[in-house]
Amino acid sequence: MFCNQCEQTAKGTGCTVAGVCGKSADVAAIQDQLVYLLRRLAALGLNARAAGMADTGTDDFMVEALFSTLTNVNFDLRALRRMLADTLERAKALAARLGEHPEDLGLSPDEYTARLSESVVGIDRLSSDADVASAMQLLLFGLKGVAAYADHAARLGQRDPELAAFIRKALVAGSPWDEEVRDLGGWLELVLECGKANLRAMELLEKGNTETFGDPVPAPVSLGQRKGKAILVSGHDLLDLLALLEQTEGTGVNVYTHGEMLPAHGYPRLRAFSHLAGHYGTAWQNQQRELPDFPGAVLFTTNCIQNPRGYGDKVFTSGNVGWPGCIHCTGRDFAPVIARALELPGFDEDKPGKEILTGFGRQTMLNAAPKVLEAVAQGKLRHIFLVGGCDGAKPGRNYYTEFVEKTPQDTLVLTLACGKFRFFDKALGKLGDLPRLLDMGQCNDAYAAVRTAQALAETLKCGVNDLPLSFVLSWYEQKAVSILLTLLALGIKNIRLGPSLPAFVSPNILNLLVEKWSIRPISTPDEDLATILQ
Numbered sequence: 001m002f003c004n005q006c007e008q009t010a011k012g013t014g015c016t017v018a019g020v021c022g023k024s025a026d027v028a029a030i031q032d033q034l035v036y037l038l039r040r041l042a043a044l045g046l047n048a049r050a051a052g053m054a055d056t057g058t059d060d061f062m063v064e065a066l067f068s069t070l071t072n073v074n075f076d077l078r079a080l081r082r083m084l085a086d087t088l089e090r091a092k093a094l095a096a097r098l099g100e101h102p103e104d105l106g107l108s109p110d111e112y113t114a115r116l117s118e119s120v121v122g123i124d125r126l127s128s129d130a131d132v133a134s135a136m137q138l139l140l141f142g143l144k145g146v147a148a149y150a151d152h153a154a155r156l157g158q159r160d161p162e163l164a165a166f167i168r169k170a171l172v173a174g175s176p177w178d179e180e181v182r183d184l185g186g187w188l189e190l191v192l193e194c195g196k197a198n199l200r201a202m203e204l205l206e207k208g209n210t211e212t213f214g215d216p217v218p219a220p221v222s223l224g225q226r227k228g229k230a231i232l233v234s235g236h237d238l239l240d241l242l243a244l245l246e247q248t249e250g251t252g253v254n255v256y257t258h259g260e261m262l263p264a265h266g267y268p269r270l271r272a273f274s275h276l277a278g279h280y281g282t283a284w285q286n287q288q289r290e291l292p293d294f295p296g297a298v299l300f301t302t303n304c305i306q307n308p309r310g311y312g313d314k315v316f317t318s319g320n321v322g323w324p325g326c327i328h329c330t331g332r333d334f335a336p337v338i339a340r341a342l343e344l345p346g347f348d349e350d351k352p353g354k355e356i357l358t359g360f361g362r363q364t365m366l367n368a369a370p371k372v373l374e375a376v377a378q379g380k381l382r383h384i385f386l387v388g389g390c391d392g393a394k395p396g397r398n399y400y401t402e403f404v405e406k407t408p409q410d411t412l413v414l415t416l417a418c419g420k421f422r423f424f425d426k427a428l429g430k431l432g433d434l435p436r437l438l439d440m441g442q443c444n445d446a447y448a449a450v451r452t453a454q455a456l457a458e459t460l461k462c463g464v465n466d467l468p469l470s471f472v473l474s475w476y477e478q479k480a481v482s483i484l485l486t487l488l489a490l491g492i493k494n495i496r497l498g499p500s501l502p503a504f505v506s507p508n509i510l511n512l513l514v515e516k517w518s519i520r521p522i523s524t525p526d527e528d529l530a531t532i533l534q
């Protein structure tokens with residue numbers, strides 16, 4: 001196997017024996033095969049569109065399948081094999097509709113296994129030019145992030161044919177069915193197009209979320225516990241959470257959020273359930289330490305799942321997530337999760353905990369914009385930091401905790417995604433009547449942050465890069481790659497990125513990022529703060 005798609009890749013270069021994430025060589029191989037077959041399906045999809053055949057079902061399937069290959073999503077060989085077989089069937093059916101001979105597709109298991117021996121992470125014909133190879137990987141990993149957000153959006157009924165067309169085009173790029181020949185410039189253009197496509201995917205997802213659950217509003221969230229049976233919900237899928245809240249209503253089972261589900265508390269429709277009791281635990285990489293003590297059932301709706309060693313009998317999955325041996329809930333029927341929660345002891349007493357705040361979504365931030373601008377004009381607000389992105393296991397990630405703790409009192413800290421768990425419970429105080437730490441939501445709410453920054457810039461008649469605003473980002477998996485590409489496509493400069501730079505970025509591409517966008521790796525909190533605020 002060879003996989004280098006995430007930040008914890010072995011030795012900073014690539015996992016070759018087994019994934020640091022827990023991915024086996026078998027799972028890696030089948031995920032590569034899946035990407036390869038999805039490229040074939042996308043090529044057929046392009047022909048189908050050219051022939052005037054629309055096929056939303058295949059578009060939805062492609063993003064769902066690609067999402068299964070993201071870091072910490074699906075480790076279940078059986079589920080992945082089913083998806084592979086489904087992809088093959090869909091490709092054959094589409095080929096038949098197009099009048100192509102299904103046996104003529106180069107799709108037999110032997111053929112694609114042979115092809116895959118030449119490929120890396122599902123990239124067939126990976127270029128021998130290190131920079132082109134790097135751009136191809138940036139595109140594929142960014143595309144996986146886009147697929148995750150497009151999948152969430154589609155589940156909420158939000159689709160865009162142009163976004164689907166880009167996903168097909170980007171999947172076909174570099175495959176044996178690609179008719180275009182690109183030089184490095186052509187690949188980089190496609191990489192930036194991927195960033196724009198991701199902005200669209202996040203926009204659709206925001207529309208789906210706010211139309212379904214309401215605009216997020218600032219909401220206190222308890223880190224304590226309520227006496228009674230309990231279910232913990234992790235991941236990003238708010239529709240799953242809604243279904244679970246509906247199905248547990250009146251059962252006496254309390255529902256707690258975990259990880260990226262924390263911002264759910266800000267959505268009026270979800271907040272209305274009185275048994276949405278609070279938040280438990282911190283970021284994904286602490287789950288093996290924190291979940292064994294949770295006295296109820298646990299549901300993973302998306303990444304990041306880790307090996308539930310020793311507590312797998314209370315862990316359930318839904319959507320694209322899979323762990324071998326854990327019960328997978330389909331059709332948003334969470335009866336097995338509820339039954340298990342009722343068997344488990346639950347919390348034996350009420351324990352009030354700290355309260356934190358979430359729910360500073362786009363509308364709330366836009367409403368606060370005049371106050372923010374006034375504070376800037378009066379010299380009361382010196383700078384805004386957006387400290388966001390993924391969390392992870394590396395010790396260097398303590399940088400983000402220290403950075404936020406050291407931000408001066410006349411600054412604001414916006415945050416989003418699971419990286420916030422490094423500082424989400426810190427008391428940073430207030431600036432006027434605004435809390436200094438503002439949680440804007442999940443990773444996909446980077447859309448809200450971008451739009452807020454653009455609105456501030458428009459009012460001040462300047463560019464986003466001219467605002468007293470700095471991006472200090474942490475990355476781990478492919479959704480963070482897609483968000484980074486979005487920021488680059490929007491021309492946002494001076495991003496600080498950590499805790500380490502991606503293994504798949506070649507030295508020349510890194511130079512280009514530095515020259516054109518002034519991206520820089522994080523250094524120390526003191527040094528970075530001093531440079532930003534000078």
Ligand code: SF4
Nearest residue numbers: 003006009015019021
């Ligand atoms: Fe390694 Fe990350 Fe790939 Fe897992 S996802 S195999 S940790 S590079």
Ligand code: SF3
Nearest residue numbers: 303304390417418443
């Ligand atoms: Fe976190 Fe996995 Fe990236 Fe949505 S839950 S951000 S790492």
